[in-house]
Amino acid sequence: MPALKFNLPGTLTILAVVGLWEFAVRSGAVAFDYLPPPSAVFVAWGGLLLSGEMLMQTVHTLRAVLIGWVLASAIGIGLGLLLGFSAWARRYLLASLELLRPLPAVAFLPLALLLFNFSLTTELVLIVYASIWPVLINTMGGVMSVGTQLYDVGRTLRLSRARTLIKVILPAAAPAIVVGCRLSLGLTLVMAIIAEMLANPHGLGYAVVSELQAMQPQRMFAYVFFIGLLAIALNGALIGASRWFLRDHAVSSHE
């Protein structure tokens, strides 16, 4: 990874935006009733951290994200491998999947609510259903795009079918599978927040909505920015993890 050069213009821009915001609110130039200045947001943030409330909500969301992601990856990889290796499975399953895939997972939320009420189950069902797709598609695509050459190599070296699959084909498909899992994680966070806003009164999503309803704009904004930073941190961590996992593979230009 290239050394991170300190981005002076970028940092200055952000500081300028924050400064402008502070000034605009304090001086009354901007007339939004409920827009708090950044200083108030910062203070609220400190309070939430100290009281442990933000931590509690974060733990809930992260737990749901982790469980959902692991489940979605497991199912997605399993199905993806099946579809990737078996032309028969593709012939009899693909059209149904293609019809289901574009259905917005959000639309399933009321249904999940009907079936499972306000609970963690609802949240997990939504997360898993939505997050399966990137993993499935990328795994299937990854397996199918392994060139015939590698199969020939396995055969000319007289490797057993199992050995060929495990030692040659799967590692070759690994980069695509890892990308699928990475895309899935971002989606997991989004779906968790959606579920928490509508169907499970816990976690960061719920916190944002409840602060809105309690007319606490500083705390709401504190949560909003925290979620943004969390998303960036998660993505960064994941990019690092996938780089480590694929460290032996040739340097890939696709991220």
Added chain:
Amino acid sequence: MNERWRFQIGRLTAGLPPARGLLPLLLALALWQAFGPRHSPYAPPPSAWWDSVRTMLQNGKLMPALASTLVTFALAMVIATIVGGALGLLIGRSRTARRALGPLLEFCRGLPPPVIVPVAVLLLGYAESLKLLVVAWVAIWPILLNTASAASLLDELMLDIARTFRLDRLTTLRKIILPAVVPDFLLGLRVAVPLGIIITLLVEMLTSLPGIGSLIVISQRQFRSADVYGLLVVVGLMGFVINSLFAMAEQLLLRRWPPRAQEMR
């Protein structure tokens, strides 16, 4: 004439998976219909879904909701396309702009879309414009970032060609820069379209502003499960139609560009 039609249809359907693949879905629906409890609050059979959709059509609940959702979505996409495309071009062509705005844009892009809704509600109140602005805001980012990236990677060679032919700025823009960024712009749009549908529904669900999303939530609160399932199918069809239209438009537009390697969504 028949030959040409068959060829065109063949081209359109070439990428589709074999129709046999619909069997599991049809089978599941058939079994559900045959063995599902008629008046179950949790799993009403497909015939009940159809009945409820018809009822909603007849008593004038469905069409206005559908119209509201579609109109908001379409308008928001137009705004996002124009603003995202224009800004993307401007930012992409300027190195300082890219460096200065980079972190800010990354933050905005990384911010999970659902979080925008409460912020917008706080600032704008429950107005119709809220829906439009939120969807437009969310849809702008993929378009803007993809266009900016393409604009920044423009082959210097092409710009040299423009200079050699002494083309003025407007012509350069029209004939050289725009065609070069169109494929990536469309890629951003391809991400933005399904995202736009999702966010439109989400806003409706969260704020109960009129639309299919709020219709589903209302049905869920009234425990009208057949309505919920039926509306789910309607949403699915809506999404399918929109995505197909977009895919066809994309095909038409990209006719003259060299084919790209198979993209995985």
Added chain:
Amino acid sequence: MAGETTAAHDHVFECRGLGLELAHHGARRRIVDDITLDVRRGEFLTIVGASGTGKTSLLRLLGGLVPASHGTVSFLGKPVASPPEGVVVVFQDYSHALLQWRTVAANVRLGLEGVIGRAECDERVRQALAMVGLERCADDHPWQLSGGMQQRVQIARALALRPAVMLMDEPFGALDAMTKAALQDELLRVHAQTGTSFVFITHDIEEAVYLGDRVVVLGGPPGRIHKFLPIELPRPRDQIHTRQMPEFLRLRLDIHAAVLEAGRDQHDARA
């Protein structure tokens, strides 16, 4: 054209009327037709022909990677139905034939893992790498190496299996002239040291003469044997001296003429 045959126990491969048909857009096309050919033990056989003469398909038939449609191919007396033990194929596209995520040593080990014990495995890998001069690169990854070195890794991987025959599909086609020359000499050294038989496909006539004991000229499509030419040049061969010998130049001319003739016959047959 009748194939040349010698005493049966001297052969590693025997082909009689070998043919291959493949389905192509609905129609069946004959890729290779009526190949009657023997590969002698310890021989370096080179195959030349224009594109479309089915050279690669012939190699795949010998390697058991594709089943024959007509005729027979047998290895050490037994018919070839799947890749036989003792035969290894080396492919032209080395970057896609190697496992880029494994080290060089791990790549060379691939055919031996689980078949022989760890200690013997490591020893064979060491020997194979030494034979191609890559001992110092054992812990590198293929993508860190040049094209020539990657191809050597593939050769080492095949050598580690101590095969009776190595089948090579234009292995040096993607390399520059100097790397090619170095690898040619390396291959000849391996041939001399191990006594392995080689079937080597190339479209480079000079390479075919330089390396081979015998050259097969294919014509077509469909691929048919047009001519056999024995190479009676002294071994060990030398890039500078051998290539200047009058016999070398004569052979080069003969083969070139044969290739053109094969092309003309094909053209006439079509007309």
